[in-house]
Amino acid sequence: NAGVTQTPKFQVLKTGQSMTLQCAQDMNHNSMYWYRQDPGMGLRLIYYSASEGTTDKGEVPNGYNVSRLNKREFSLRLESAAPSQTSVYFCASSEVPAGGHETQYFGPGTRLLVL
Amino acid sequence: QKEVEQNSGPLSVPEGAIASLNCTYSDRGSQSFFWYRQYSGKSPELIMSIYSNGDKEDGRFTAQLNKASQYVSLLIRDSQPSDSATYLCAVRNPGGYNKLIFGAGTRLAVHP
Numbered sequence: 001n002a003g004v005t006q007t008p009k010f011q012v013l014k015t016g017q018s019m020t021l022q023c024a025q026d027m028n029h030n031s032m033y034w035y036r037q038d039p040g041m042g043l044r045l046i047y048y049s050a051s052e053g054t055t056d057k058g059e060v061p062n063g064y065n066v067s068r069l070n071k072r073e074f075s076l077r078l079e080s081a082a083p084s085q086t087s088v089y090f091c092a093s094s095e096v097p098a099g100g101h102e103t104q105y106f107g108p109g110t111r112l113l114v115l
Numbered sequence: 116q117k118e119v120e121q122n123s124g125p126l127s128v129p130e131g132a133i134a135s136l137n138c139t140y141s142d143r144g145s146q147s148f149f150w151y152r153q154y155s156g157k158s159p160e161l162i163m164s165i166y167s168n169g170d171k172e173d174g175r176f177t178a179q180l181n182k183a184s185q186y187v188s189l190l191i192r193d194s195q196p197s198d199s200a201t202y203l204c205a206v207r208n209p210g211g212y213n214k215l216i217f218g219a220g221t222r223l224a225v226h227p
Contacts, residue, residue: 040123042203042217043159058214090158101147101166102207104215106158 004107023091121218138204147207
């Protein structure tokens with residue numbers, strides 16, 4: 001049981017290049033999330049998916065697109081990378097256990113540098 | 116005003132002491148509150164959650180919630196060097212999709 005996995009771990013892009021960050025979870029969770037973390041800013045939600053087939057914008061969606069490929073996988077795409085997108089990107093998934101409260105579990109992160 | 120505010124620190128405490136981490140939030144409708152621990156270069160890890168006023172204890176950790184004052188805190192008793200990390204406060208707002216709002220985190224340093 002790997003939990004939440006992300007690829008790649010590190011990436012360097014030039015301005016204008018595109019790339020896709022991959023995320024997968026094996027916990028059968030319905031909800032998945034993409035966050036970015038910048039120094040002094042905490043975690044900010046980019047996009048989320050409440051269930052397979054649905055996606056919605058979070059706090060900072062500009063410059064990103066997402067795809068919920070199936071229940072396990074949720075990818076984040078940068079179509080034309082900008083230096084302002086240099087950040088650490090975390091994917092998370094969550095469940096609401098019977099009679100309980102939602103808990104989010106985070107992947108190991110992708111460190112992205114845009115030159 | 117930020118929705119979730121934390122002192123960035125660093126908060127420096129000696130080994131064995133009590134570390135007190137504080138968090139305030141702006142939305143009175145918030146219902147769920149979480150503390151995540153994040154080691155340098157690693158992902159956040161949930162350590163405590165609290166949903167009602169009062170104290171909740173789990174081992175060396177105690178979360179305290181005061182909804183009237185819009186204040187949540189985390190106490191770490193018998194602090195160890197392994198507790199040195201950044202502690203993120205997160206609040207779930209009831210509106211929309213129940214998103215988590217994170218504070219910027221407080222860096223804790225426990226010195227021997």
